[in-house]
Amino acid sequence: MVKPITLASGQFGNLNLEELCKLVSNIGYNGLELATHSHLDISRAIDENNYIDEVKNTLSKYSLDCFAISSHLVGQCVGDLWEPRLDNFVPNKYKSNSSKIRAWAIEEMKNIARVANKMGVKIVTGFTGSPLWRYWYSYPQTTREMIDEGYDLIYELWSPIFDEFDKYDIKFALEVHPTEIAFDYYSTKALLEKFNYRKTLGINFDPSHLVWQGVNELEFLKDFSNRIYHVHMKDVKIYKNDRAGILGSHLDFGDSRRKWNFVSVGHGDVDFDGIIRILNENNYDGPLSIEWEDSGMDSTFGVKEAFEYVTALNYNKSNIIFDESLHNSN
Numbered sequence: 001m002v003k004p005i006t007l008a009s010g011q012f013g014n015l016n017l018e019e020l021c022k023l024v025s026n027i028g029y030n031g032l033e034l035a036t037h038s039h040l041d042i043s044r045a046i047d048e049n050n051y052i053d054e055v056k057n058t059l060s061k062y063s064l065d066c067f068a069i070s071s072h073l074v075g076q077c078v079g080d081l082w083e084p085r086l087d088n089f090v091p092n093k094y095k096s097n098s099s100k101i102r103a104w105a106i107e108e109m110k111n112i113a114r115v116a117n118k119m120g121v122k123i124v125t126g127f128t129g130s131p132l133w134r135y136w137y138s139y140p141q142t143t144r145e146m147i148d149e150g151y152d153l154i155y156e157l158w159s160p161i162f163d164e165f166d167k168y169d170i171k172f173a174l175e176v177h178p179t180e181i182a183f184d185y186y187s188t189k190a191l192l193e194k195f196n197y198r199k200t201l202g203i204n205f206d207p208s209h210l211v212w213q214g215v216n217e218l219e220f221l222k223d224f225s226n227r228i229y230h231v232h233m234k235d236v237k238i239y240k241n242d243r244a245g246i247l248g249s250h251l252d253f254g255d256s257r258r259k260w261n262f263v264s265v266g267h268g269d270v271d272f273d274g275i276i277r278i279l280n281e282n283n284y285d286g287p288l289s290i291e292w293e294d295s296g297m298d299s300t301f302g303v304k305e306a307f308e309y310v311t312a313l314n315y316n317k318s319n320i321i322f323d324e325s326l327h328n329s330n
Helices: 017-027 042-047 051-061 072-079 084-088 098-119 144-167 185-194 217-223 272-281 299-313 324-329
Strands: 005-008 031-035 065-070 123-126 171-175 201-205 228-233 235-238 260-263 288-290
Touching: 005 065, 005 299, 017 031, 017 051, 017 299, 031 051, 042 051, 042 098, 051 065, 051 098, 065 098, 072 098, 072 123, 072 144, 098 123, 098 144, 123 228, 144 171, 144 185, 171 228, 185 201, 185 217, 217 272, 228 272, 272 299, 288 299
Parallel strands: 005 031, 005 288, 031 065, 065 123, 123 171, 171 201, 201 228, 228 288
Antiparallel strands: 235 260
8 A cells, every 4th residue: 555645734834724735635645744833723722622623624625634743843842942043933921931931842742642632643743852952063072971961851851741642642753853852863762762662752754854964864764664653755955065064054945055955855865765665665654744845946836746756656565576486487
């Protein structure tokens, strides 16, 4: 059975839910990964009896399903130490108040699990935030104790959230991503070990963030295959620019002077065919969620082209070895 192809809604906050559903349905998508900051209002879902039915009816009207809920911005506020950018993610009454932001985010994540249950959705994707990101480069000198304290804090903050997820049999799929507690291979391994491989915590596999760091996306996928709960189809292009470094030089995404940029699926350096083969080998049957981010391409054109590209790769694995008949004939 081929995998459902969905679109991550977070990058399309300029469209309301009805407009977005109409767009993706006309293209052929099977559903959406609904973002809580743009198309799924958690407060309304908790407080208004009819709100979830309205969302589900809108999806159904366009023959779409919600396969996952994105909690990225809320989750960031759980684990991060306060800095001004977090104020973009929180209700006005909590801005610049680190303790209130964190308390709000923890309760909001628990509410997201409750809403997922009401929606009939079993996967919540997102970020955890990280108190360690300021230490990404170990100067001034960073001690092992500092790193351990950061993992301890994430464990302390997220364990009660995961307890709430467990009440409803909901899984959390962390997107391994710079600024998160798990941002590459070894930090992901360390996080899973910290939680003693708790089943609640898995991975939203997004190869684009691995490739620009120099991590092989296929080796990562193979080694963590049993923790892949959701997949983002997102591409990145590495440029042969000897003036640029991978840290971005504080240049905006899309700037051609950068060493790398996110591009529409199929226009970059991610090995998507290899990814599909490994997913098939490990019987992954969840969605392929196109997270469309390309500052150099019209988005309407891009989400259509990306759907066509992923559809062409969305094949089933073979049940035979191709040369079996040759052996049998001898």
